[in-house]
Amino acid sequence: xxxxxxxxxxxxxxxxxxxxxxxxxxxxxxxxxxxxxxxxxxxxxxxxxxxxxxxxxxxxxxxxxxxxxxxxxxxxxxxxxxxxxxxxxxxxxxxxxxxxxxxxxxxxxxxxxxxxxxxxxxxxxxxxxxxxxxxxxxxxxxxxxxxxxxxxxx
Amino acid sequence: xxxxxxxxxxxxxxxxxxxxxxxxxxxxxxxxxxxxxxxxxxxxxxxxxxxxxxxxxxxxxxxxxxxxxxxxxxxxxxxxxxxxxxxxxxxxxxxxxxxxxxxxxxxxxxxxxxxxxxxxxxxxxxxxxxxxxxxxxxxxxxxxxxxxxxxxxxxxxxxxxxxxxxxxxxxxxxxxxxxxxxxxxxxxxxxxxxxxxxxxxxxxxxxxxxxxxxxxxxxxxxxxxxxxxxxxxxxxxxxxxxxxxxxxxxxxxxxxxxxxxxxxxxxxxxxxxxxxxxxxxxxxxxxxxxxxxxxxxxxxxxxxxxxxxxxxxxxxxxxxxxxxxxxxxxxxxxxxxxxxxxxxxxxxxxxxxxxxxxxxxxxxxxxxxxxxxxxxxxxxxxxxxxxxxxxxxxxxxxxxxxxxxxxxxxxxxx
Numbered sequence: 001x002x003x004x005x006x007x008x009x010x011x012x013x014x015x016x017x018x019x020x021x022x023x024x025x026x027x028x029x030x031x032x033x034x035x036x037x038x039x040x041x042x043x044x045x046x047x048x049x050x051x052x053x054x055x056x057x058x059x060x061x062x063x064x065x066x067x068x069x070x071x072x073x074x075x076x077x078x079x080x081x082x083x084x085x086x087x088x089x090x091x092x093x094x095x096x097x098x099x100x101x102x103x104x105x106x107x108x109x110x111x112x113x114x115x116x117x118x119x120x121x122x123x124x125x126x127x128x129x130x131x132x133x134x135x136x137x138x139x140x141x142x143x144x145x146x147x148x149x150x151x152x153x154x
Numbered sequence: 155x156x157x158x159x160x161x162x163x164x165x166x167x168x169x170x171x172x173x174x175x176x177x178x179x180x181x182x183x184x185x186x187x188x189x190x191x192x193x194x195x196x197x198x199x200x201x202x203x204x205x206x207x208x209x210x211x212x213x214x215x216x217x218x219x220x221x222x223x224x225x226x227x228x229x230x231x232x233x234x235x236x237x238x239x240x241x242x243x244x245x246x247x248x249x250x251x252x253x254x255x256x257x258x259x260x261x262x263x264x265x266x267x268x269x270x271x272x273x274x275x276x277x278x279x280x281x282x283x284x285x286x287x288x289x290x291x292x293x294x295x296x297x298x299x300x301x302x303x304x305x306x307x308x309x310x311x312x313x314x315x316x317x318x319x320x321x322x323x324x325x326x327x328x329x330x331x332x333x334x335x336x337x338x339x340x341x342x343x344x345x346x347x348x349x350x351x352x353x354x355x356x357x358x359x360x361x362x363x364x365x366x367x368x369x370x371x372x373x374x375x376x377x378x379x380x381x382x383x384x385x386x387x388x389x390x391x392x393x394x395x396x397x398x399x400x401x402x403x404x405x406x407x408x409x410x411x412x413x414x415x416x417x418x419x420x421x422x423x424x425x426x427x428x429x430x431x432x433x434x435x436x437x438x439x440x441x442x443x444x445x446x447x448x449x450x451x452x453x454x455x456x457x458x459x460x461x462x463x464x465x466x467x468x469x470x471x472x473x474x475x476x477x478x479x480x481x482x483x484x485x486x487x488x489x490x491x492x493x494x495x496x497x498x499x500x501x502x503x504x505x506x507x508x509x510x511x512x513x514x515x516x517x518x519x520x521x522x523x524x525x526x527x528x529x530x531x532x533x534x535x536x537x538x539x540x541x542x543x544x545x546x547x548x549x550x551x552x553x554x555x556x557x558x559x560x561x562x563x564x565x566x567x568x
Contacts, residue, residue: 050498059430063431064510073517145349149350149508
């Protein structure tokens with residue numbers, strides 16, 4: 001049975017990977033065929049499918065990191081994720097569904113820290129080769145407004 | 155038209171359009187004048203899509219510049235719009251972004267309005283038990299929020315506070331009308347909405363949209379994946395008023411052999427960069443003319459975008475001198491197959507606040523806004539491609555940016 005502690009440990013590693021700029025490792029938290037989307041609460045309520053980010057493969061997540069490293073222009077910035085306790089909605093031996101609240105502060109090149117996003121991850125986890133992976137993570141932001149741009153993943 | 159140039163808070167050097175005083179991006183008096191002369195003046199402001207008002211009573215709250223507006227469809231099938239401001243004390247009438255309603259009532263003192271914006275009810279109008287109440291002379295018909303004229307074109311709903319603004323077709327002109335019809339030729343539906351808060355004056359974003367010169371220089375993704383090179387076949391259309399534009403291009407294999415990029419040794423030309431999952435770019439042929447990219451703007455703050463199969467409208471709203479709200483509405487056609495819809499969802503990664511080819515646009519306006527601090531008496535150079543505002547086949551030109559200033563100065567009487 002996938003338990004709460006396993007999900008907490010997974011999320012802690014996920015957040016630390018982004019916050020410590022180990023972005024190349026971030027796609028590894030997902031299954032090869034996966035769904036990753038960043039949206040907000042109003043689109044979700046209305047069933048609108050588009051995302052700020054919309055990916056359906058790990059390769060697309062890898063491309064996003066490659067684009068951030070090589071192509072896209074944005075000021076140096078980093079995040080600090082604070083993740084809440086996952087609310088387990090369904091736990092099986094090899095899969096689980098959970099909702100985990102997040103708050104992400106963004107630290108800009110100027111040195112300023114501001115709350116950038118709050119929301120909830122709606123997740124489906126599966127166990128593959130003994131490892132937990134995300135088959136689906138939808139980051140549903142509480143705010144409908146994104147400040148300036150969203151470069152790093154949530 | 156206003157001709158009181160003496161009262162203008164910024165100094166324009168000469169009558170030309172190639173020198174833009176940096177003060178236009180930060181002067182508070184100018185920002186206030188823009189609200190009166192442009193957004194509440196002789197322009198058509200984009201309000202919403204007809205598709206967002208499907209039924210009698212469907213409404214959305216939006217803005218014309220900074221002025222809050224309610225847009226609503228009535229039983230007669232017509233669309234009406236009025237200021238979202240109670241005639242009594244000025245409170246917002248409608249608080250939600252959208253909904254359905256038979257009528258509108260201000261929460262403050264329960265004054266009510268019909269869907270056409272007429273004041274229809276005043277709570278305790280006759281007083282209570284013979285005490286109080288409005289004077290007998292008070293006439294509800296004489297009071298109400300300002301109403302906007304409405305014009306709908308290809309499912310786009312525009313509103314104007316002006317009695318003198320020309321019809322929407324005349325305002326847009328034939329070429330712009332045709333280029334809108336090209337994309338909005340059948341019913342659309344909304345597939346997502348996002349707002350991007352930009353740390354800069356609204357005009358910097360509008361200029362960026364019109365600036366075909368920067369696109370393949372700033373956006374590596376664009377260039378590397380051959381979505382848009384200045385050497386591609388295409389062009390820039392600037393309408394007679396200068397205020398509207400279209401920039402378009404089409405895949406042209408002959409142009410890809412062109413060495414003009416390599417000769418420039420530009421950072422943005424990088425052959426080593428390839429996608430692991432190219433499905434993000436795998437589109438389908440949708441238009442007969444081979445145009446794979448069409449960015450169209452309507453003065454003052456509307457953008458219609460076709461980038462491959464990724465369709466969106468954008469509404470540019472000023473929020474004070476150095477803040478702008480950019481509302482993205484992603485659309486598909488109502489008759490999309492599931493496969494076509496999936497393509498649009500995947501290609502939406504190209505645009506918006508996290509867009510591979512547009513996240514930079516959210517930041518560059520802020521770079522200018524921060525860069526021009528302390529330089530209010532200096533000016534920008536907008537001279538690429540000369541000083542004209544004419545349409546051209548080349549896109550290494552700032553003709554449509556100059557066109558914006560031509561329209562802006564006319565409206566502002568500057």
